[in-house]
Amino acid sequence: GESVGLHLPTLSVQEGDNSIINCAYSNSASDYFIWYKQESGKGPQFIIDIRSNMDKRQGQRVTVLLNKTVKHLSLQIAATQPGDSAVYFCAEKVVSGGYNKLIFGAGTRLAVHP
């Protein structure tokens, strides 16, 4: 079936470096994607979203890139900080039974080292 997956389950970076977390999706009809951050023991927190009519969207220290040709999504975090350590999930919107639902990837753990 359709699914969203991630290339790397764990990513270790040095504090101050840039981080790139990747995600592949398989539903070519998906028109909306979200990145979430989940800290240990907490619920996922919305970071940034992007619609399929865009290739790039920037937030505060984060950028999401969408490549529809290869169905690839990435989250870039600039100047990674210890507080960025968490599990990051991508999600795609699908329409099922007339309703919008989100399909989540397995997640990538980001570990920031001093």
Next chain:
Amino acid sequence: SQTIHQWPATLVQPVGSPLSLECTVEGTSNPNLYWYRQAAGRGLQLLFYSVGIGQISSEVPQNLSASRPQDRQFILSSKKLLLSDSGFYLCAWSVERATSGRSRNTQYFGPGTRLTVL
């Protein structure tokens, strides 16, 4: 502003006991509501969603049920817990219609309930 609450935060229950987890949303009307389960170190699995009072859709066959007795209240239940029901249960909401600053596609999550079945 909108907030979402879940309780209890943690729960340890014996196999075969009943379960009731509660989720409430404040600051919005007629939200879409969702229950997810997250196994340790894994992604999120959608269990139920609701677009209105008394309207529940189940995503996967399981030992659990959901109810929505009020507009902003969503309850997850079980009559007899199994070991495999252990996990982190997350409630989420989304707006029914897009508003200023809120996409109806974005879901906002509660703090979660950690359930351990022994």
